[in-house]
Amino acid sequence: MRASPGGRPGTMWSRMAAGLRKESVSEAITGYLFVSPFLVTIGTFIFFAAVYAFYLSFHKYDLFSPPKFVGLANYRKLLTNTDFRIALRNVAVYTAGVVPTQTAVAIALAVLANQKLKLRGFFRSAYYVPCITSSVASSLIFMWLYYKQGIINYILSLLRLPSNIDWLGNPSTALPAIMTLVTWTTSAYFMVVFLAALQDIPTSVYEASKIDGASGWQTFWHVTLPLLRPSIFLVVVLGTIGCMQVFDQVYIMTRGGPLKSTMSIVYLVYTEAFGDLKFGYGAAMAFALFAVIFVLTLIQRKYLDIKIEY
């Protein structure tokens, strides 16, 4: 039996056996060699690390002494940890704010960048700059903007609006301030996803809607947007995962403060593990977060993921 190319894909084993029978053993080895750097890196730094972290989450581990098995104690401790609850709430607010905004902004940017305008290349690159800027650099820049004597307050004062706000020092504005920064950086990244999707939409669809007399707005609302749905699903899922794991901006701009108003789960994991040498406990938090993200993704999949055929 030969597995014909383009035919029904056999099981991995039958394909490997077929490969063995042919003289393509060396070809297969070459192939695996090509992917091996990736497999080894991902195996060590992602797969092994994740499995080991899961193992640690059932142990007491301070980095220096051997891990001590404690069963579910770390997870039980989580249930009564007020900081964890605060972090969970912060991250929920953060995600609920950032994901819809960044998705909407990314679609808008993509539609703009997809127009046949002069300087299109320039605009595309300009929009993309925030996302290739390192998060440390952009956080520092935004810290300057948010200072009490920063540019944002200056502009507000020109508009005769309240301008005496210490954006990052006030517990009610610090989290929205970070949310704004993140929306600014990640929208650009997701713009590229939508841009690719927009270019996949066949022109015939647009032509058809034009013939039917649809206005530009109607075309966007009833043709473009529905056809972007698979990309929207992707962006929402990736965006949610990214948001739930927010760390860099918090670490650099606020260190979880003021009054824990920007404390995120990953930041909490970091302080518990590296600050207080509770690596098992930190790992347990990380897996609790994993569970939350997993459930959220399942829900999103149920409601958003729909196959589209042109």
Place this chain on the structure above:
Amino acid sequence: MKRFAGIVLCAVLLITLAAGAAAAGKVTLVLSGWQASPEEQQLVKDALEVFAKKYPDIEVKYEPIVEDYSTKIKTMLAARNAPDVFYVDIFWAEPLMKRGMLLALDPYMAKTGTKRSDFAETLLNGFTYNGKTYGIPKDFNTLGLFYNKKMFDEAKIPYPTPDWTWDTLRDVAKKLTKVVGDPAKDRYGICLPVDAARFRPFLVQSGAQFVDKTGTKCLFASPEGIRALDFYTSFKTKDKSAVIPSEVGAGWGGDAFGKERVAMVLEGGWLIPYLNNNFANVEYGVCELPKGPAGRGNVYFTVSYSVAASCKHPEEAWLLVEHLTGYENQKKVLETGFALPTRVALGDHPFFKDNPNMAAIFKGYAYAVPWQFGEHSEKIMNVLNQAIEKVYLKNESPEKAMKDAVKEIDGILSE
């Protein structure tokens, strides 16, 4: 052709290996610390040059760590590939000593004749666990009251003296505050950030002890502790004479002082080179901290040179530590004005006569407590920061904030 290249490569490798074996008589040590400033780094390099002449058989590789020093050192220690000699901050020394990550230096000290009594006892105690010495303090700092001479002159207020009390400080801070409603011109008496390290001296001055004899019960919720928090926060909440750095567009207290947005600030000797380099035209003086209701109090910061327990050449590593913390080297560091010496013999060096600012910071040591809270320093610091923040931002009463903080600290201590 390919085969030939392979042979050449093998030959080269073999020669390198042989060369390596020939040089095996020479011991290589790795030395790490954080990168405080180019000037400080130069001091270390100079010291290593002297060392190389003294001990030609020991090669020292200086590998400073740029960011997140303690995290990196902790993971390196766990992976058993830590540098041989490295900085250990008193703030996180205890967990490392307790878990046997550092080498006890006593036997090596005995061999070369260095005595514990050569060093300031309190500083050395920060690196002592169960009677063993796990590091030699390389230098230290306390907090001084930095004041802007021009602002004092303009307000016709005499410069601070060591006789100042809490009341004087509060009174003067009020007088020096000039808020005109323009954020670029507003000036405040003092910068009192949300920082337990700045708040800690006031706890001492008020007479509040950290823990009781058992070490598991925090005593900051005593009337003395509450009084300290009430005093520290009243500048900002009641008198409006204090700000936190971000309110005046500064990154930290020293920055706010350099930008002349505040007239006074509590900082250590590190502010002196910072001002020289960035705000050379600010005229300032440094005075001892004012006296509190229970007398004088301060906090000291210190860093040791320690040797990793996994170090393969402990004898040589000790020689390096001894050299770096030795009389000659500390004298040199002091004379450049970068840090205060830990050697008792340098305490009355003529340098202090010509440098009253450094002398003021040096004096603070006599009545200072270490900047650390035992094994859970970082967590406890965060809780105290929260307490200050709650008073500043939520208008919580100092009493409630302190009591809640202590409840939390007790939980951490009993873990």
